[in-house]
Amino acid sequence: LDSPVPAAADDPALRRGAARVLYANWTGASTVPSRGLYPHQWSWDSAFIAIGLRHLSVRRAQRELETLLGAQWADGRVPHIVFNPAVALDAYFPSPDFWRSSRDGAAAGAPEGIETSGIVQPPVHALAAWLVHLADPDASRSRGFLSRVYPALTAWHEYLTGARDLGGGGLAAVLHPWEPGMDNSPCWDAPLRRIEPAPADSYRRADLAHGAAAERPTDLDYGRYVRLAGDYRDSGYADAGTRHAFAVEDPGVNALLIVSEHALGRIAAETGADPAPHEERAARLTAALVERLWSPDDGMFLCRDLVDGELITERSVAGLLPLVVPGLPQEIVDALAGTAAGPGFRLGEIPMVPSYDLTGPAFDPSRYWRGPAWFNTGWLLERGLRGHGRTGAADRLRATMLTSAGACDFAEYVDPFTAEARGTRDFGWTAALTLDLLA
Ligand code: 9WN
Numbered sequence: 245l246d247s248p249v250p251a252a253a254d255d256p257a258l259r260r261g262a263a264r265v266l267y268a269n270w271t272g273a274s275t276v277p278s279r280g281l282y283p284h285q286w287s288w289d290s291a292f293i294a295i296g297l298r299h300l301s302v303r304r305a306q307r308e309l310e311t312l313l314g315a316q317w318a319d320g321r322v323p324h325i326v327f328n329p330a331v332a333l334d335a336y337f338p339s340p341d342f343w344r345s346s347r348d349g350a351a352a353g354a355p356e357g358i359e360t361s362g363i364v365q366p367p368v369h370a371l372a373a374w375l376v377h378l379a380d381p382d383a384s385r386s387r388g389f390l391s392r393v394y395p396a397l398t399a400w401h402e403y404l405t406g407a408r409d410l411g412g413g414g415l416a417a418v419l420h421p422w423e424p425g426m427d428n429s430p431c432w433d434a435p436l437r438r439i440e441p442a443p444a445d446s447y448r449r450a451d452l453a454h455g456a457a458a459e460r461p462t463d464l465d466y467g468r469y470v471r472l473a474g475d476y477r478d479s480g481y482a483d484a485g486t487r488h489a490f491a492v493e494d495p496g497v498n499a500l501l502i503v504s505e506h507a508l509g510r511i512a513a514e515t516g517a518d519p520a521p522h523e524e525r526a527a528r529l530t531a532a533l534v535e536r537l538w539s540p541d542d543g544m545f546l547c548r549d550l551v552d553g554e555l556i557t558e559r560s561v562a563g564l565l566p567l568v569v570p571g572l573p574q575e576i577v578d579a580l581a582g583t584a585a586g587p588g589f590r591l592g593e594i595p596m597v598p599s600y601d602l603t604g605p606a607f608d609p610s611r612y613w614r615g616p617a618w619f620n621t622g623w624l625l626e627r628g629l630r631g632h633g634r635t636g637a638a639d640r641l642r643a644t645m646l647t648s649a650g651a652c653d654f655a656e657y658v659d660p661f662t663a664e665a666r667g668t669r670d671f672g673w674t675a676a677l678t679l680d681l682l683a
Contacts, residue, residue, distance in 0.1 A: 296676020
């Protein structure tokens, strides 16, 4: 796997196609993941999109992140959706009248005058801000970009490592399957079984108007998503002093937090602040990640269910994402690379890395986060492999991702065996990360 392969040749048509998607999805202050299915701003999408946009317009990439951070709550949380008031309420569910952030989130410091969701998504933002800065440091400095985003990013990480350390072991917990961004991952099947679904007639899904039912979460999943989100809202979006029916420590979320914490250290140094607290926090998080979520028997990280305290035995791509973390013990890096190349994920053998173990009982090559391959996780693995000196494997993955992205019209996700398009097309982060891989 580590034998070098030629890097994919530059492909002007692919570059133009990816740029076209990003221009078409730009709304004036941010980018929608998809014009039809996701017509608002999403948190981790915007971070990945900024990483691609920096190759088209550094100014736009900065704006993308600043718009998102403009909707940050006073308690530090960055909401997973920032709603566009010009979009019809029934275009996406759950809509602003479900979350009621400016009213029900007031105690947690939701902003007035902007409607958002009340949950979060993985913290890719500080990494994105740093990469946007690197694209043109002079332009970044002349606008004071990093100085302006640094306090918001610091407050965001303090929220995750403070209010969200619900397990008390030093990791950030997620409270809803939408928070880790991998909505219907088989990892959530067991924790979700405890949740009474909301009545089917109490809400209306909007996603099925834009996507095949066989490629989306089920109605039973949605009933549970709605119950959990509604209960969180009804608690005033309180993290402490309330019993959470769903609370999980996810290795993907925490790996991204660590990488972003390292980026925050770089941002601190660049803006004249002290990087040491960030490097120390990154080190503490890394130790906690290994201590709480590493499974030597599986050769990968697992999720921990904080309701029963146990590790969840399902193996998803989230458990490989800590490969992006610098400074992991070498035997863990070796084991992760071995697991990625093994029968569960077949890195280097099939075109794309699946979202879930190919040999697992819940594997489905078409249904969302239960098997299809996604470009953001592929991009992270590519970066992780490269960062740990596994250049041949990284080059190979990069080449197959680029071939797949063009052939699938920048699909949201693809069948991992055939790279056939699944989900929506002209998807923001697929286009953005293609541009980044081409750069
Ligand atoms: C719920 C926007 C988002 C991504 C998530 C992906 C999907 C939303 C949905 O779309 O989730 O947040 O309606 O299915 O799972 O990762 O951020 O692209």
